[in-house]
Amino acid sequence: MGLCFSSAHPSRHKRNGSNYLFQDPLPPSNPHYPPNPLPISSSSSSSISHPPINNAMSSLPYSHVDCSLRALAGQAEGFGRSAIGGLHGSIYHVTTLADDGDGSLRYGCRKQEPLWIVFEVSGTIHLNSYLNVSSHKTIDGRGQRVKLFGKGLRLKECEHVIICNLEFEGGRGHDVDGIQIKPKSRHIWIDRCSLQDYDDGLIDITRESTDITISRCHFARHDKTMLIGADPTHVEDRCIRVTIHHCFFDGTRQRHPRVRFGKVHLYNNYTRNWGIYAVCASVESQILSQCNIYEAGEKKAAFKYLTEKAADKEVAMSGLIKSEGDLFLNGAQASGPDTECMFKANEFYPTCTMEAPSQALKEVLQVCTGWQAIPRPKDTSSTGFKA
Numbered sequence: 001m002g003l004c005f006s007s008a009h010p011s012r013h014k015r016n017g018s019n020y021l022f023q024d025p026l027p028p029s030n031p032h033y034p035p036n037p038l039p040i041s042s043s044s045s046s047s048i049s050h051p052p053i054n055n056a057m058s059s060l061p062y063s064h065v066d067c068s069l070r071a072l073a074g075q076a077e078g079f080g081r082s083a084i085g086g087l088h089g090s091i092y093h094v095t096t097l098a099d100d101g102d103g104s105l106r107y108g109c110r111k112q113e114p115l116w117i118v119f120e121v122s123g124t125i126h127l128n129s130y131l132n133v134s135s136h137k138t139i140d141g142r143g144q145r146v147k148l149f150g151k152g153l154r155l156k157e158c159e160h161v162i163i164c165n166l167e168f169e170g171g172r173g174h175d176v177d178g179i180q181i182k183p184k185s186r187h188i189w190i191d192r193c194s195l196q197d198y199d200d201g202l203i204d205i206t207r208e209s210t211d212i213t214i215s216r217c218h219f220a221r222h223d224k225t226m227l228i229g230a231d232p233t234h235v236e237d238r239c240i241r242v243t244i245h246h247c248f249f250d251g252t253r254q255r256h257p258r259v260r261f262g263k264v265h266l267y268n269n270y271t272r273n274w275g276i277y278a279v280c281a282s283v284e285s286q287i288l289s290q291c292n293i294y295e296a297g298e299k300k301a302a303f304k305y306l307t308e309k310a311a312d313k314e315v316a317m318s319g320l321i322k323s324e325g326d327l328f329l330n331g332a333q334a335s336g337p338d339t340e341c342m343f344k345a346n347e348f349y350p351t352c353t354m355e356a357p358s359q360a361l362k363e364v365l366q367v368c369t370g371w372q373a374i375p376r377p378k379d380t381s382s383t384g385f386k387a
Contacts, residue, residue, distance in 0.1 A: 061353040069379040076189040077352045078243025080213030083189040085138030085162030089114025119144040130154040141165035143376025152178040155185045171198040183207030194370035196221040206230035213243045218370025220250040229260025232308040237261040248369040259285035270365040273297035277304035281319025291325040296332035327357035
């Protein structure tokens with residue numbers, strides 16, 4: 001493919017005999033460090049330190065984004081690389097766990113101006129209805145432990161949204177997702193979030209939403225994990241482009257992801273013990289799977305192909321999956337036709353941080369994905385005033 005892969009550790013690059021430039025992974029100093037540390041109190045967040053986590057996280061992309069508050073903006077790899085969130089806005093402080101009202105997350109998210117939203121409280125926000133996020137928002141959970149329970153976030157006809165370091169759990173009802181991205185939303189980055197146990201999807205991306213990156217997230221205790229592309233009648237979803245990297249799909253049943261029409265780049269993810277399949281390619285989709293780890297449980301087929309007929313076509317067809325450098329463990333099987341009819345990631349973005357799949361990478365992804373007990377960085381920008 002000729003991709004140029006970059007890293008925060010350029011001294012650890014090496015050739016592997018192909019045209020890939022891989023990074024030697026750093027093993028975590030303590031792979032048994034608990035994935036759900038104790039909540040961070042606002043009084044101690046500035047001084048809290050977790051060397052095992054920090055050392056392991058340094059081998060993943062974005063190790064530099066915690067140096068200052070707004071360093072996240074514009075730093076996503078992949079299709080969501082242009083997402084700046086609330087970079088040019090003021091800081092909005094969430095001071096209550098209430099569903100609505102002054103100081104609530106909902107109150108900040110519906111404001112029309114750019115905002116960088118941070119939390120002064122830890123705990124669970126019980127959402128009685130979808131929380132709509134307007135354009136140019138960063139929802140930054142660093143420095144606290146905040147869980148959204150019940151209904152999730154809805155990104156509807158918005159752009160430039162960053163969601164970082166939050167937990168999502170427990171949505172009940174038809175069409176209830178943890179994060180629902182539809183319609184026509186773009187330039188989205190979801191990073192370092194933990195999602196589990198919703199009645200529908202954990203993250204669903206449909207209805208012409210595009211240019212999205214999902215990174216360092218942990219998915220667990222769920223069935224239909226991630227849907228990309230609504231249904232075979234919505235042919236406008238051919239515009240969808242999504243990058244998913246350095247995520248941990250932890251025993252979730254299916255859809256890691258399931259894709260219709262869109263282009264999806266998967267790299268350096270760890271998917272284990274799926275219940276039906278790992279990745280599904282349906283009508284006209286193109287899924288480029290590079291250097292991922294697929295570890296089977298009882299079900300061995302990692303890839304599934306579903307045939308559907310697009311509304312504007314006469315013949316039904318499935319999608320395509322191209323596997324390059326993937327690691328298949330415990331009898332995991334990569335079925336499907338060999339294909340060269342696949343998009344080239346470097347035609348859309350020139351660099352990404354990728355390493356050869358390994359035991360060390362697997363251990364790091366188990367520890368360092370999802371919500372992390374990390375302090376909120378200081379805001380060093382000139383726009384860092386309170387809303």
